[in-house]
Amino acid sequence: MEINNLSRLREKIASGKTAYGVIVTMYDSSVSEMAGDVGMDFVWIDLEHSPMTIVDAMHHVMAIRGTGCAPFIRVPWNENYLLKPVLDLAPAGVIIPMINDARAAEAAVRACKYPMHGGERGFATRRATRYDTQPLAEYLEVSKSAPLVIVQIEHKDAVRNLDEILAVPGIDSVCIGPFDLSSSYGKPGQFDDPEISNAIDEILEKTLRAGLMLGGYAAQDEVWGKRFMHWKALGCDINVMADGFRKLLKTHP
Numbered sequence: 390m391e392i393n394n395l396s397r398l399r400e401k402i403a404s405g406k407t408a409y410g411v412i413v414t415m416y417d418s419s420v421s422e423m424a425g426d427v428g429m430d431f432v433w434i435d436l437e438h439s440p441m442t443i444v445d446a447m448h449h450v451m452a453i454r455g456t457g458c459a460p461f462i463r464v465p466w467n468e469n470y471l472l473k474p475v476l477d478l479a480p481a482g483v484i485i486p487m488i489n490d491a492r493a494a495e496a497a498v499r500a501c502k503y504p505m506h507g508g509e510r511g512f513a514t515r516r517a518t519r520y521d522t523q524p525l526a527e528y529l530e531v532s533k534s535a536p537l538v539i540v541q542i543e544h545k546d547a548v549r550n551l552d553e554i555l556a557v558p559g560i561d562s563v564c565i566g567p568f569d570l571s572s573s574y575g576k577p578g579q580f581d582d583p584e585i586s587n588a589i590d591e592i593l594e595k596t597l598r599a600g601l602m603l604g605g606y607a608a609q610d611e612v613w614g615k616r617f618m619h620w621k622a623l624g625c626d627i628n629v630m631a632d633g634f635r636k637l638l639k640t641h642p
Contacts, residue, residue: 392479392519393450393459393460393479393481393535394453394454394457394458395459395482395535395536395537397457398620402620407617408604408619408620408621409429409430410424410429410433410461410621410622411432411433411625411626412606412625413434413625414438414440414625414626415627416440416442418451419452421452422452422453424453425453429458430458431459431461431481431482432449432453433462433484434449434462434463435463436463436464436465437466437486447478450462450478450479450516459481459482461480461482461483462483463483463541464483464484464485466486466487467485467486467487467488467496467500469509472485472500472501472510473510473511476500476536478515479515480536482536482537482539482562483538484539484541485497485538485540485541486543486566487541487543487544487569488540488547489544489550490553490554494540494554494560495557497560498557501536501538501559503532506532514528517532534561537602538559538560538561538562539563539564539602539604540562540563542563542564542565542570542592543565543567544570545574548570548588551591551592551595552595555596560601562602562619562620563601563602563605564604565592565593565603565604565618566606567580567589567606567612570585570589571585580609580612593617593618602619603618604618604619604620605621606622606625607621608622608625608628
């Protein structure tokens, strides 16, 4: 079995279907295991906006290995030293926030690729080679295209520089961060505002035209249901749980 279920995710997307997942911010790895067991295609393990540690992220990645669910990990920032230990966990994809220009995108790609592939990634395989049970040459061939390098577009500067960002070799996917994006225009959460709506559509159209995977946080169905993306995070563990609690209370006034 593939250690991170990336091939399964790619197959679903290649078939024309959208892959669905959830953002995980709770440190208990049973949350990710549950998401995988109920049929989610991926979990977005969030190290940017959660109290999780790298050890917690490792437990989440390990918990879904046998479920068919692919682990994405979002790092706190576009820094080589933050990406390095995350890459060693062998996730299916890494989400790198606040990519606002081509230079930042190039740095993100370099951090995710080994020197023989034009990057500057450190060499410590660990899980990636199943603890040295996979031949190194075979692993290095796979590492040319794994994990997915996912750049997050979530600022008006990134929209302005989008053509140059999308032209950077080595990017596999774009992730839209709608709340930070709308906030950068001074209109947080106002997705029906023409300026915000047009910015979102520009990201969608240009990303698809560039032949890259498109994904993002898509919890508001009235906003995202009519917009195609290859992968959609349908919610966040905390929000889903809170909504469930509220529904329970409404049934017991």
